[in-house]
Amino acid sequence: MSEMRIIDARDTFCPGPLMELISYMKRASVGDEFELLSTDKGSVNDIPEWIKKVGHEMLGSEQVEGVWHIKVRKAK
Amino acid sequence: MSRKIFVLCISDSREKLQMAAMVASVAAASGDEVTVFFSMNAMLHFVKGRATEAAAEGEFGRLMAADKGVPSFKQLFAYAADLGDAKLLPCSMAVDLLKASAEDLDPVLGPPTGLTRFLSDAEGAQLFTF
Secondary structure (H helix, E strand, C coil): CCCCEEEECCCCCCCHHHHHHHHHHHHCCCCCEEEEEECCHHHHHHHHHHHHHHCCEEEEEEEECCEEEEEEECCC | CCCEEEEEECCCEHHHHHHHHHHHHHHHHCCCEEEEEECHHHHHHHECCCCCCCECCCHHHHHHHHCCCCCCHHHHHHHHHHHHCCEEEEEHHHHHHCCCCHHHECCCCCCCECHHHHHHHCCCCEEEEC
């Protein structure tokens, strides 16, 4: 299993964080894991929706000092 | 299941261009087959030497212009093409009227396309107009 990679999308608005995540995931291998950092509240709801729609795996989401940490695994 | 989504983009207002780019980028990145057709004043933003700054219609446009955290509509259209294989097509009539050569067109654009072809391809599919 590969190391979790951090994608820093703080201070960008929707759909910036989602596009950042997709840019990385498109180039990644199946099984790669990412932790997206976002301060955009809308993206916190939107990103899990996208993950579910395209069939990747949501590993978790938590807010730490105003920053959302969304963890995802590339599943296909 | 993949849907076919067509976006008709004619306004040069910042708000409309931004919303069109958001729809195109999110839909394309989610696996939908997206085609965007640019005509009228929207085309000016994709031709060298023409408009560079989209005018705000109202408060939202001004807010977006002032906040560096808002991705630009051009960046979002590029995401739609790069991440989701969206087709970004300039209207052939607009290209002719602007006397734009192939070199004048933004490289993100596909070939100049006629309205007849666009409407034919869009038949029965979901169409958004901005």
